[in-house]
Each structure stands twice: as structure tokens, then as C-alpha cells.
Amino acid sequence: MVKILLMAFPLALLCCSGPMTGGQKTMLNDNYATALSFFEAGSFDSTLVYLDKCLELDRDFAQANYLLGKIYLQKDGIYNRRLSALSLKEAVKADRGNPEYHYSLGLTLEKQTFYLNALDEYREAARFDSTDPRPFVGISRLYERMGLRYDDDKYFQRSLEASARAAILSDDPAQFYRQAAALYQMGKYDSSSKVLSLAIAKAESAIISASCWLLLGAVQVLERRFDSAHFCFERGREQMSELSRDEMDDMSYLMTAEQYKAYLNEGPIAQGRTARFFWGQIDPDPTTQINERRLEHYARFVHAQATFSLPEKKIDGWKTKRGELYIRYGAPSEQEFSLGVGPSDPPRWTWTYDRFGAQPTIFYFEDTFLNGDFNFPFPNSNWTADDFARDPSRLAYELGSAIPQDFAFSPGSGPLEFDYMPRQFKGHGGKTDLEIFVAIANNQLRFTRDGEYATAAVSWRQVLRYPSWQVADSATAIRTYSIRASQAENPDYSMSSRMKLTGLPDSLLFSISIRDTLSDHVGISTNGIRLRNFYSGQVEVSDIVLARRIDQPPGELSFRREQLSILSSLDNRYFVGEPIWLYFEIYNLELGPDGKTSYSIKQVISEKRTRNLLGAFKDAVTGKDLHEVTTTYEGGSVNTYENRVLRVDVSEFREGVYTLAIEIEDLLTGRIATTSEEIVIYR
Template sequence: MRTYGTTPAVDSLLAESRRLVLAGDTNTALTALGRAQDLAPRNPEVLYQRGVLLSRTTFLRFGDVPRNFVAWRLLDRAAEIDPTNARYLLEIGRIRLLTPLLRAEAERVFRKALRVAEGNQDNPLIAEITWELGQIKERRYLTAKDRYMVTIAGLIFEPELAMYRRGYTREFLESNSRPIANIGATDRTEAEDLYRRGLAAVPTYEPSAIGLLGLLYDQRRYEEMRRVVQPFLDAGSGGANLRLAAGLAAYRLNDATAADSLFESGLRRFPEAERVEMTNLGRILRRRDSVSYDALSAADRRLTDSSYWEAADPLIETPENEARLEFLARIAAAQLRFTSGDLRQTGWRTDRGLILARYGEPPVIATFASDNAADAAETAGRITTVWYYPRKDRQFVFSGPPAMNYAIFAGPMRGLAEESREDAPFLLDNVIALRAIDSVSVQLSRFRGATDSTSQLVVAHAVDPRRLYGNVDLAEGSLFTSLYIGRPLNMRQVRRDTISVSLPASSMLSRTFVQGVPAGPLRVRVESTDANVSSAVARAHVELDIARARRDILELSDVMIAERVTSTDEPRAGWQSAGIVPRGDLTMTQREPFSVYWETYGLRPTPDQRFKAEVSFKVTLVEIDRANKQGAIRYLLDVADLVGLTREGNEELTVRFTREVPAGTTDRLPMVNTIGLGTSPAGLYRLDVIVTDLVSGQSARSARFFRVARS
């Protein structure tokens, strides 16, 4: 065995350099290796260690070219001295990768290294080399995938026009370009084969597993992803990114329980600081909310996180939080597809990772080849990548060098991302399973309770079984409805009901829950599900504040919109005793009259013990339904004058009347009236009720929004 001038002094310097590297002192380590080279200029291990340290402490920038050249010379010399050591060739190839023009040369060197490693049956080196070759092929595939060809000569996709011209992206993709089928497939297949060769050599070589997982994910081969990660999970191994990828595969296979466990397992494997930053809500909040969030203490931020995800959870009935799972799946996808060790790039920190976290994976991705025309400065020598979300006509454009898996916002797109953040900081509309949720119509009404610090909360809700059950071939459904109420982080199920639904259904299903609640901030959740029908899932989530009663001022309860009441008797004992049925669905058809119930508190009695008050109704057309055939009409027409409503202006109706009743034993005065809007146009309306105490002169107001639909 040749020693190449190895001496105790050289061995000592090599050991010292390794210790210094572990301590983070690379400059002193390089000095020690320089001294070792002076003592043994033909020692390949010294040349290798010095060359590797130089190359590993450089970046892809012009100023590092001389340093890379020295590293290459050292490693090339080591390979000449000991041509049977594939590791020297491997590092030469890695240096070649740092220079874009030498990537073809890098591939040639890697293949030479692979032949040497296979001749030596050096499985660990085979795994490393095939991974590097797989990376080259995968980068070429990523550069070519999703490629569109412009069909008009001389035309280019312009990021600025995408930002400022409405419909530009949709029109360009539909009319001025077309996708190229199967481009990049050969490179993808070769990359997959190379990653599998690496895993065959070393089944626990994680870089090859992650590379393979990324390719399988692009092709939606989720079951195969599971098979790739299973040996790692069985052995209790696998780092943070591999476990996130495993969770991503489980999530795409609708195995929410496994996905939740794997995501949490992956997050625990990150350093705490990175884990906190990765799951930070600031990136999916509006800027002003993000600033407030970042100013919180660590403890308050954790409470805010828990409160946010509790509110976002589509269904408390299920053990997993589907909204948070989708967020973590987006983080995992960004880590899997945009992370680059060569570029020191972490996937979720990239511009694409940011947009992915906020809006999910785009339904349409289009890449355009670089254009070297003089007027194409923005895209010259760069790949343009367009992410398009058709549902909201939302697009983001990125650009980056070919074969690098690196892209940043193109042109003014960073500004557009900030504008979109204010409009929609976090959307789940890309998740088909979640689109139907939040479909319970609900009306919440607060009335005074037995004490000043409690209230009676009336939760009227309605669901549309026609939408929930669709074309389900059943004669009857069983809809389970739950009411959850509580402080943030403390919602509890307080009511539940099961409704038998005759199918096919022809009308809305309505129910009312009544619950005593304390003063303070409150969350209210209504969930309706049928365990036997996957589409029968609906919910409503409302946050409100229950105020303490005040005895020193005039106050009104919420305005409750109810089914039409035929009796004219005053409901002195409350809405329930008067047979009032609150509406969960606050959409009325034209010509459909409805009743309005509210309670007035704090009226002052006259000397002869009577309450005297002036009541004003005001109905305002807030937004006309433009789909209405009478879309040009902006007037409230043909009022059903059940309480004397008169038109004041084009978009407002008012009525005033005086109410005088015996004072009774409390200062609570329930009131009910019935109104109708005749053939007034379909749209959104606001009903204001204003009560003025004719004794004290005080006034109070309460309002309710409702809709009128076309008959």
C-alpha cells in the first residue's frame, strides 16, 4: 500500500484540520492543510481534503471562480496520483457543477467516477454519484416540464402586462400559446433510474429517496412514494424533509390520520428556530396583521397559532384539522420541489414557496423558454414560469436561469404578491374537498339573559339538502347537526340534533338552538354531516362579542328575521311564547313578507307607568343583483305596505310609528312587525331598526342584512 509521503506530522495536521472544520474555523483549517501540502505535496488525501474544503466554502458567484479553480487543480492532481479513488472524481464533478458552462463536463466526470466506484464495489460512493447524476437529469427535466410554445412569431409573455392588463394571462395561454406534450420525459425517466440505482446500492441513502419522491410526486404516483419511504419509517430513520414528503403522499391519498402524524414527526426533526419560522402565520396574514403577530411574545404567538387553526378547522367533528393539514402539505411540497443544496436554497423560503403556502399548487403552470431579443430584457437568458389560478383569474410570474431549479418573482410581481396578500392572504379554494364547506346559513340573535353578564343566544340555521345529497341514490338521509360554542381555544359541543331527510329533498331544512352564554368573545360553530354520504358536509363559523347589559342607557337586542307571524298580539313573554320561528336562511323571494322581532331595554316609564317610544324602520338596497333581468332598475318598487313603508329616494324605504304599552315589571319590551318588499329588485339589503324613548329622549339602533332573490 502506497503512503504518498504520509508522516506523523502530516497525519497530525489532517486531524487538526478536521477538528477545526467541526468547530467552524475553516480558515485556520485551510492553513493547516496548506502546511500539510508543503510537507507532502503528492499526498492525495491532503490534496483532496484541501480541495473539498475550498469548494464547499464557495458559492455560485464570479468572485469565487479563482478559488474553485484552485480546488479543481488540487482534486485533479489527487485523481492523477490515485486514479482508483472515485471520491476524488466525485468532488471534481461537483466543482464543475458550480460553473454553468461546465455542466456537461461535470456529467462526464461523474460517469467516470461511477465506473470506478462500481469497479471497486463501493456502494456508498455509487449512491452519492448516482444522486449527483440524477440531479443533473432532474434539473433538465424541471427546466423543460410544463413548457408552452408561443404560436405567434415574435410574441413573448410579458410579466408587466400580466400584472396590469386584466385577462392577459388567460388570453395568452388560451390563444397565443399551447402546451408541449411529454417534453422532459426522457430526462425525468433517466433521473428516476439513477435515484433507484442509488437506493439499490444503499437503501437508506436519503438524498436519492428524496430525489425520487419529488419525481413521483410530479407524476401523482403517491402509492409509490409511500413504498419508497416505508423502509425508513420501519427503521425509525428518515430526516425532516423525508417525513414531510411521506406526510404529503399520505395527504394526497386522503389518509389524514397518517398525514397528520408524519407532518408532526417531520416538524419535530427541524431545529426549533427553523420549525417556528416554517410554521409562522405571518406569511399567510395581511401585512398589518403580520406586523402585530410578529410583535407577540413566543407564548402569545403559540396561543394565536392555536386560535387561528381552531377557527380555520373546517370540521371539529373530524379528528384532524383539514385546513392546517393543507397548509403543512403546501410547506412539504415546497420543501420537496424547490429545495436546492447547491444554491443553499430552502424550498419554503423561496418566492414560489411563499405563493404555494398562500394559495396552494396552481391548476395551470406554463414555462416559456428564454428570449434573447433586445426588447426582452426581463426574460433574456432566463426561463419564465407562470402560475395561473383560473378560479380567481390570479397569476404570478417567476424567472430564473435554465437547469437550476431557481426562480424569483419576475418584474413587478413581488408588488402584485403583496397586493394579493391584502385581498386574500390565505385561500383554500384549490382544495376540492373543502369548497362545499361553510354552506350552512345561520342567523345569530342575542337577547338579555337572566343576569347582566349573560345572554340568550338564538342560533337559527338552515341547510340545503338538495346540494348536500345531490344525486345520491338513497330514499332517506340522516343529517347530524352539532352546535359548538365557547371562547377561542375552548369550543365545546353544547347541542346536537339528527334530522331524517326524505330524498329527493325539495326545500331547505331549518333548526333553531337556544343557549345561555356568558359575556365576552365567543365562537359559534354549526356543523352538519351525514356519515353515509361524503358530499353531505356543511358548516358555519361565526365570531362575535357578547356585551354585558347596561342599565344606564337605552339598548336594543339583535334584530331577528322570522317567518311571517299572523298574530298581532304583543309577545310580552318573549319570541318563543309568541310562536315566532327565526329564519336560518336570510334570503327571501320577491313578494315574500317576513316578520321582524327585537327587544328594547331601558325604556323609562311615564308618570302613569307606560312606555312610549317611536320606532323607525329603514330598508336600504346595499347591492343590486346584476344577474337580475331588471338589472338596470335601481328602485324599490311596489312595496307591500304592511307597516306603512314609504319610499325615500331611489334606494331606501322608511316607516315611523309610535308604540305605547303598559310598563309592566321589567324594562324589557319585545316588539314584532311584519313587512314585505313586493317586487323590489333582487340583491343585498340592510334593515335598520331605530327606537327613540319619548320619555328620556335616548335612541338605540340595531341592524340585520338579508337578501332578496328573484321569484
């Protein structure tokens, strides 16, 4: 580009100030031609020799001053930038209508941090040549800088307008990205997404493409489109260097200092295990295939890079103090900018977080050296006891030790309450079946009414994970319920359903998420669970399923668990007049010489003794006896596995808390297995 622009001024048209002889003009042209050839060859020192000769002949020779300014600008450094500005000003003075001189002077002034002066030169360059995109790029860049410094939308709007003009002239994806960044900072996320899509379609550079995908991912997170955000971040990260990905994955801002130090002392394999477990622990919805907290971390990282970076000083935004706090805790509840009035009162940002205690937590960031890097203020001799008490560096350390990171996750438009009961059975191939029984009160769901009936539907996800955080099993379903419209808002009626998972016997983590498809209310629960091993070789009995009704397949003597219709009772409370239904399974029975099993089932319902002393005293005074009923069944078959449905009549029982126990005895081996549940009977 430099070569083309320089050759745009033919030597025959060179103008000299003052009367010059023909020989002087020839010498001037020859010296400039030689300087230009050395410049294009990259020999700056030789170029300077011949430019000096040109300026000895004509101090106002614009082209020589321009080329001299370009050389000093490329040599860089504070002194060279000053020399560059002086030379370029001479070039502008000699030829005020030359857009290239104004643009180059703008670049130099921008490097000198004289931003308003640089802005004036870019405007002049654009005024003299409205077809050159470069001045508009410079204008956009400076207004973006002002917008980020003052968090002022009017500057972002001006940056947007200039970058839009540059994009029209150049079709450069980088200018589309700059438009999208301005829209993002103004909170116009939908428009930002559209422009980013255009930039991605045009981008050939991996750096620009990655930047676009990452910013698009951050926008998707803000709009709570986590699946789309996951896709965008993955596409962006594919085009990043390994070092950049590692920086994005860095967990130093999410752990306490002690936790992170311990993590760094681990080997690579242990670090990978620790990282998986850490991210799993803070995943707000483990039932999804994505980790919303990790996506939020990526979005905060991208925001910090886009908002707090100082490229000219090679300062990454995520490494600044503002970047650290933003990545840890997200956007502050309030933020305020103060320009300051002198060296003792530099420009300052004040961030307030109001969710970490009864009193707001306030952080100050000062641009102490007036270079755009807002840091925690440095203690000095003028600090009072109150200043030390409010020292943001100390507050950040204390908060980071107590609350390393914070994320408020809202999976839906409101909460959904439900009850669930896990029940374990013998599976196949050494695994254990985990049946999850769920009950949702009618008043928790939104129904659509059609005459006498009402319908509701829920989206149900559940997942079982091993200690390594690897998925053992997962399941999803849409369940639809139809009831009488008069019962739609009755909290005493519930929707009942169940779904199965399987896993190897171990200590696992179970997570469940249920979303009402109409109201978008969501309930999420995560708990540890120990899967039993039913492959012991001993007689075993499954967990008991207590229900208000169990329907078996009609006309079939043998059936599978999946064929049963079970209206479960998760609170184990029964009205004295209603029967209690039980389902359980028996495993590992011994086959006798005749190829058959022989076993007995003892069912015991015993009233629990009153726990408090006053109740026990009353029972003793009134002579109240504890109620207990025992029922025994015998059975046998050609299978080592049996399943049973029992119906228990409690109409003669009084109110109270009871233990319902099942004892299985293998009559061939004498081996016994037991299980029990607590029930409540009321009138």
C-alpha cells in the same frame, strides 16, 4: 471511512511504474506510510511534503495521487478542486479498476459542477463495486438535481432507482427520504407516503426525521387530509431548531410590505396577538381545530425548500424568487422551461398565473450566472419598453401589494347552501346563550330512500371566538333527518334544527360549517356578532324566535328552552292562513313584598308603510289604512325569569310587511324592555 479505505491497500502490495531499486521501493513505502499517518492526524501540509517525495520517485503512484486528490478536495476552493481533479484522474489512469478512485473523482467533479462527468465516474464506481452504496447515492443526487432543474420525471425516476439501490445496501433513512422526495416530485403521493413512513421508523437523526415528517405533511395537504397533515407538521416541527420554525412561520410573503413592516415594529406580545389574528382572518374554516391555510403555507414552504434550494451554495428554496411566489400563490397555472442559446439568452423558467385578472400574469426566472439560481432577470441596455413593462420584479411587487397571498380552499366536493338565524338569551355565570337555528332546503341534501321514506344526515360544526381569536365555545353534532321520499328534492321544504353556544358579552366572531355526509357538499359561513349583556339589573327581554310550530313538553306548565321542539322560520314569511309561533324570555323582574313578580306583555303587529313614493301615493289615494293589532297579557310568579310561547293568528291580515313588537313592563318598577322582528304575510 477514509482510514479504512486507505488501509485496504497494504504497503507490501504497492506497485511502482518503471524499474525501481529495492532501496527506492523502501523509500517510497516509508514516505507513503509517513504521509498516511500525517493525513490521519489531520496535518495536511506535512502530508503534502511526503506525497511530493513519493511522486518524485514514481509519478504514476496511484495511492499517492489518490491521497493527494483527497487532501485538495478537503481543502476545497476552486483552485484546490482543480488540483484534486488532476490528481484523482492520475490515480484512475494508473488503476482504472479501483472503485474508490472513480467515486472520489466523481465527488470532485460534482463540486466543480461538471455533473455529467461526475455521473460517469459514479457509474464506473458502481460498476466495479456494486455493494458500495455511496456511488448510488451520488447518482441519485445528480439525477434529482437534473429533475429539479428541468422538471422532468425521467430524471426523478432514475434518482428513485439509484436511491432505492442505496437504501437496500445501506438501510440509510436518508436514502428512503430521497426516494420519497422523487416520488413526491413525480406526483406519486401515495407511494411517497409509504416510503416516508419507512424512513421515519428507521430515522435516528432529528434532521432526517424532521424532513420526513414535513414532507409527509405536505403530501397530506395535497391529498386534503388536513388532520393528518397537522399531526405530521407538529411532529416535524418538534425536531426543528427554533430558527427553522421561525422561518417556517415567517409571514413576510403573506402580508403587504406595509403590513409586515408594521408587524416588525411591534413588541413580542403585540406580535403574538397580531399573528393569531392574522392567521385567524385567513382561516378558511374556523370551525375546525386546525387552520387549513396555515397548513397550506407549511406545505408550500416545504415544497419550496425541496424544489428550489441549492445546498451547495447554501441557498434556501424559500428565500428564492420562485420560492416566494410559490409560497404566496401556490403552483402556477402553467410553467415552461427554456434551455437558452448563449450568455444573452440564459436558461429560463416561465410561470403563468391565470387567476389574478382578465389577462394572465407572467413571471420569468433566469439562471443568469448558470449556477442553478433562477432569479428575476436584470435590466440591461438592450431592454425595450415592452421588456420594462413585463419586468417580473415590478409585476411581483404590484401583485404582492394588491394580493399578498392566495389560497383556493375546497372543503368538500361541492357547495351546500343553508340559512341560519342566531338568537340570544341569558345564560349562566355572566354568559350569554347563543342559539343557532338552521334551515337546509331538501334539494341541497342527498337522501337514501327506503320505500316511502328518505333519510339524510349532516355534520354540523360551529365555533364562537373572542377578538383575541381564542375560542369562547364550540359545538359539533351529527343531525339525521327522515322525510317522505316524495319530498326529498322539493326546494320548498327544509330541514330545521338548532344548536347552542355560550360566551361572555363582547364583539365575537361566529363560524358555522355544515357538511352533507353523503354528497360531501359543504357550506361555511363566518360573521361578526355582538353578544348582549342580560345582567344589567334592568328588565330584559331576549331575542324573539319566530316559528311555524312550537311544541311544549306535554303535561308540564313550566319548561326549559331545551325542552321545546321548534320548527323555525328563518325567512320570517308566513302564509296568511298559518299561525305564527313566538318564543322569548324575560329576565331581571322585581320581586314584590309578597315574593312574586308582576309584569305585562304588549304584543303589537303593525303594518309597515310603503317605502317608495309611488306606493305611498297609491295608499293615500285609495284611503288605505295601515293594519295594527295590539294584544296585552299580564303575568307574575315567584321567579325573576319567565319564558313564553305565544301563538298569533294572522288569518284576517292582508298581504304586506309587518313589524311584530314585544314590550315587557315590570309593573312593580315601571321598567320597560322591547324587542321586535319584521315579518312578511302573503296569500
